[in-house]
Amino acid sequence: MNEQQKYCYEYPRPAVTTDCVIFGFDEGELKLLLIERALEPFKGRWAFPGGFLNMNENADDCAQRELFEETGIENVFIEQLYTFTDVDRDPRGRVVTIAYYALVKLSEYKVTAGDDAKKAQWFPLSQIPTLAFDHDRILRIALTRLRGKIAYQPIGFELLPEKFTLPELQNLYETILEVQLDRRNFRKKILSYDLLIDQNQSVTGVAHKGAKYYSFDKKKYEELSKRGFNFEI
C-alpha cells in the first residue's frame, strides 16, 4: 500500500467532483468560459472548471469555490444541473461529478478572458471545441436546462448588466431560444409584469434613437414568486 494512500474504507468509493458550465452573453452571442487542462488526462483540451469535493463543504460551496479559484468569478447565479456517474467517464478511475451551471454578467468579467495564467477563455457557443471527459454531454444538458428554464423564470437578467435595454433583453431571448420575437409583443409582455425599473437614461453615442435603460426589480419578483407568479416569455 502506497504511503500516501492514507484514507481507507471498507468498500471502494468513487471520487466526487463538481464541474461548472459557465454561461455568459456578449455581442449578441451566448458564450462559455472554458479552462485549458494543464495536466493529463485530456492535457491541452478545454473543459469546465471543477474539482474535488472537500469533506467540510457541500457541493454548492465546492462549485462556487472551484469557480472562484479557476476563473475569479464569484457572487453569480449558480444552480445544480445533474449528476453524471457513468463508470468510464474519467480514465483515471471512478469519478462522479455533480454538475452545476452558472450565469455570469460577462461585461463584469471580461478581464478574466485574457488571464493567461489560468488559461481561461470565453468561447462563442458556435465555436466550442471538443471538450474533455463527458463535458460535451454535460454541455448539451446544460443548454437544454437553460433554454427550458429561461422560458418561465427570469434568469436571463443574470446574463445582462444591471442596466440593460429592452432590445438587449429581446436579443438575449432570441439568441438563447433560437426564435424571432415580435418587438411590440415582446415589450408589451415584459412591461406588463411591471418588474422593470425605468432608469431614466438612454443609450448615447449611437447614430439612432438610443434605447432606454431598465433594471430588473428582483425583490418585487421574489415577492410575486412566493404567491405563485411565473415570469413567462
Added chain:
Amino acid sequence: MNEQQKYCYEYPRPAVTTDCVIFGFDEGELKLLLIERALEPFKGRWAFPGGFLNMNENADDCAQRELFEETGIENVFIEQLYTFTDVDRDPRGRVVTIAYYALVKLSEYKVTAGDDAKKAQWFPLSQIPTLAFDHDRILRIALTRLRGKIAYQPIGFELLPEKFTLPELQNLYETILEVQLDRRNFRKKILSYDLLIDQNQSVTGVAHKGAKYYSFDKKKYEELSKRGFNFEI
C-alpha cells in the same frame, strides 16, 4: 488500520448512495412507499429505499437495483431528482446521495405493501411520518418536481393502470396539483391531443354509467415530442 479497511485513497472520499422517492396513486390519493430501517442510525424510522453505489454501475442502475432489492419493484419510470450533499446529512459520516423519484402503477404492486420481511409500506401523503436522515427535505423537493413536471409532461400515466378512465385521470391531476378542474374542459383538452386510445370497454358493476377505458399512446407521444410537442394540462 482496520483489517477490513482495504480500499485506500490519497484524499478522503465521501460515500455515495442513491435514494428513491416512490410515488403511487390509489384510492384518490398520492402515496409513498417507505422502508422501515432495521439498523442504526434512525433504526425503526421510515426512509426511502436506497444504498451504496457499486463501482461497476452508474447511479441510474444503482437506484433501480436498490428499488428492486428492497421493494420488488422494477421496470418503472425513474428519474434523477437532485444530489444532496450536506456535510452532516448522515451521522455515520460524509455521505452524498443522488436522489431519484419513481412513479409506480400501484395497482400492480399492491402485494408489496403487505410484505413483512421487507417492512415496506405505502403511506398516503397526508400520513407520512417523520423520515430518517434528510429525507423530509428530499420528499419536499420530489413533490415540487412531480407537480412541476406533471403539468407539462405526460408522466401521470405512469401512476395509473394501463387502462384507465378519464375521471380517474382527472382525479389524479386534481389530487397532485391540488386544484379543481372542470370536467368538460379537462376532457376536451386531453382528448384534443388525440393521444388516448379508446379501449371500447367500460367500467362495470357500478350503480351508475360506467366510465370508458382508455390507454395512453406512448409511441405517438414520443414521435410528437421529438417535433416539439408539449403535453400541457
Added chain:
DNA sequence: CCAAAAGTGTTCTTTATACACCCATGT
C-alpha cells in the same frame, strides 16, 4: 437629409373559462 434602430396600438385569431342537462347502470 439620410440611415439606423427605438418606440408605439389595433385587429384578428386562438385558447381558456364558465356553465346545465341528459344518460346509463345497479339497487
Added chain:
DNA sequence: ACATGGGTGTATAAAGAACACTTTTGG
C-alpha cells in the same frame, strides 16, 4: 323509480399573433 356519477356543447373572456408608421440621433 331513484340515486349516482359519466358524458356532452356553446357562449364569453382572455391571451397571443400579426402587422406599419413615426421618432430620435449621429454622420
